[in-house]
Amino acid sequence: MRNALPIDAVVGDYVQLANGGGSQLKGVCPFHDEKSASFYVHPGKGVFHCFGCGESGDTISFLMKIEHFSFAEAVERMAGQANITLRYEEGGYSPRHQQGERTRLVEAHKVAAAWFQEQLETPEAEIGRNFLAERGFDADAAKHFGVGYAPAGWEHLVRYLRGKGFSDKEILLGGLASQGQRGGLIDRFRGRLVWPIRDTTGEVIGFGARRLREDDNGPKYLNTPETPIYKKSNVLYGIDLAKKEIAKSGRAVVVEGYTDVMACHLAGVTTAVATCGTAFAEDHIKIIRRLLMDTSQYRGETVFTFDGDAAGQKAALRAFEDDQKFAARTSIAITPGGMDPCELRLAKGDEAVRELIENPVPLFEFALRSAVARHRVDTPEGRAAALEEAAQIIVKIKDRSIQHEYAVQLAGLLGILDEQFVVRRIGQLARWQRDNPQQARGAQLSARRIEVQAAAQPAVPVYRLNPKDPAQFVERELLKLALQHPDLVSPAFDNYGDEEFPTPPYAAVRAAVRQAGGAAYGATLPDFTAVVREVCPDDQVRRLVTELTVEPIRTRRAADAIYAGEFLVKLRLQAVDRRIAEVRAQLQRLGNRSSAEEMNAVQSELWALQQYGQGLRSRGFEGL
Structure with missing residues (x-):
């Protein structure tokens, strides 16, 4: 069997x-984290050895180690893949009750997956077929993907598996059912679309199920719980279909x-x-690195795709925290308009999805842009704060040449013409962290604690008005x-967007005014503020609306159209000036590395903005 x-x-x-070299093959060791390939396989002799951690053995011991198999389970896995029938010593051929626990659980999932697929063709599953067709x-x-349907009853799958010879203990242990209130087993997945989750060898080890009906009070997605064969931190959906192409192309794409x-x-x-059902983490990195043969010699690329909304950006920055553990290049592709790849394909076709993946942004650059975007870089104070936050990202980069390049890029993002000032500041921080590792680590831990505490609090915007x-x-x-x-x-x-109010609390009030019908509608009401207060998202915004309603207008004369026009112009000018600063920074960042077409487009936007700004300054309200 060892040579089967x-x-x-x-x-x-x-x-x-x-x-x-010679008749041997090598790769990244799956048994310990390493940066160079020290894991060797000798096909002719049927053995492996890692010169890094010392693990060695034959095919069976490899399976026992990597899958935590017993000897019998490793033999059963090899026999199944080689189409060999095993004879057990006590009682005929392949008696189910003598097979290893893991083998039985995998077999139960294989049977369940086939049954779910059959159910997708039933009349009850029309809602599931419609869900797929709409996407x-x-x-x-x-x-192709083995998608199935779990009927809405309580024990359809349980009865089916019992009929196939599986015990209640096996069904429960595999996470295919749960214990009912009356002591019996009930199906874990009911009235849902079901995706089989496979390991790298193609064996079904778990399921993910999507809610379809409004009266389903369960979570939107329900996954198999942790079982002897399913560890969510060690699996990636689609890895069985993607692994060969990942190895061939040197690129892995991580979606949500x-x-x-x-x-x-x-x-x-x-x-x-x-x-x-879990965040991308270190164990997932190890799976991808092994498939990419990601070492200092063999460099692959990992592209993360996340929705463009706030949650997607947080997920991307979590991935950035693990970036230093990759030797591979890591990038992020943010889908346009907040669409996920599925929505993008439906709206714009297959080519749009391919273009998205072919044009990612380096993850370091994305992290820098995210840090800068949190500050008002049109003011000296905002630029200084953005520099300090973004610098903390750059100093984490271990490659000094890349660190320098991103320092120069940061200067462009901030619109700071003195690039060497930014380079020197980052160099100072990097030296301080090298010379004071304990203090630096303490500062990082404090920042992480603050971040965790903030995440645990309700999502209420916090901003000190000045x-x-x-x-x-x-x-x-x-x-x-607008209120008074x-x-x-x-x-x-009403033509002003929320982005023209860069102060978060004021942007929230602007959004409430719009939701209440806008100033034009408010002009027809005796008490517009009351309507605005009703649509405020929380008490904090509601209090600010009240405060702005009772605070006197800051003019010695009575508020009139001329005074209002002055502030309409001032706000628009501030937005134009901010955008001019951003475009100038973009021009500086592009330098000589961009095409003439791209440079001309940015320069044209800058010229148009400058002309518009001059018109506002010279003609006032008439220039709007």
Whole structure:
């Protein structure tokens, strides 16, 4: 049995192997974290050895080690893959009750997966078929990915598995059922679409199920619980379909959900995988590194795709925290308009999905942009704060040449012409962290604790208003006019976007005014503020609306259209000046590395903004 399958074929399901010299193959060791390939396989002799951690053995011991198999389970796995029938000593051929526990659980999942697929063709499953069709997946796509349907009853699968010879203990242990209140077993998945989750060898080890009906009070996605064969931190959905192409192309694409994996594969991005109900973490990195043969010599690329909303950006920055553990290049592709790959494919076709993956942004650059975007870089104070936050990201980069390049890029993002000032500041921080590792680590831990505490609190915007800030004063005064005298600022005020109010609390008030119908509608009401207060998202915004309603307008004369026009112009000018600063920084960042077409487009935008700003300054309200 040890020679039933070539050892390189078995190991190759877990590790990308390359020529190691002579008749040997080598790859990244799956048993310890390493930066260079020290894991060798000798196909002719059927053995492996790692010169880093010392693990060695034959095909069976490899399976026992990597899958935590017993000897019998390793033999059963090899026999199944080699189509060999085993004879057990006590009672005929392959008696089920003598098979290893893991083998029985895998078999139960295989049977369940086939049954779920059959159920997808039943009349009850029409809601599931419609769900797939609305997302661009036909019957062939469902079959390719093994998508099935779990009926809405309580014990359909339980009864079916019992009929196939599986015990209640096995069904429960495998996470296919749960204990009912009356002591019996009930199906874990009921009335849902079901995706089989497979390991790298293609064995079904768990399921992910999507809610379809409004009266289903369970979570949107329900996964198999932790079982002897399913550890969510050690699996990636789609890895069985993507592993060969990942190894061949040197690229892995990490998306967020099952339908995103389907959309990517159908669009031709066959390297896509997804986590299963958990954040992308260190164990997932190890899986991808082994397939990429990610070492200092063999460099691959990992592209993360996340929604463009706030949650997606947080997920991307979590991935950035693990970036230093990759030797591979890591990038992020933010989908346009907040669409996920599935929605993008449906809206714009397969080519749009491929273009998304082909044009990612380096993860370091994304992290820098995110840090800078949290500050008002049109003010000296905002630039200084953005520099300090972004510098903490750059000093984490271990490669000094890349660190310098991103320091220069940061200067461009901030619009700081003196690049060497930024380079020197980052150098100072890097030296301080090297010379004071304990203090640096303490500062990082404190920052992490603050971040965790903040995450545990309700998502209420926190921002200290500064009445002495001239830019904030313009926002505040215009909002007071919109609430107290909507007739003076309409209809122009309603054409202003939330982004023209960069102070978060004021942007929230602006959004409430819009939701209440806008200033033009407010001008027709005797008490517009009462309507605005009703649509405020929370008490904090509601209090600010009240405050702005009772605070006097800051003019010695009575508020009139001329005064209102002045502030409409001032706010628009502030937005134009901010955008001019951003475009100038973009020009500086582009330098000589961009095409003439791209440079001309940015320069044209800068010229148009400058002309518009001059018109506002010279013509005032008429220039709006």
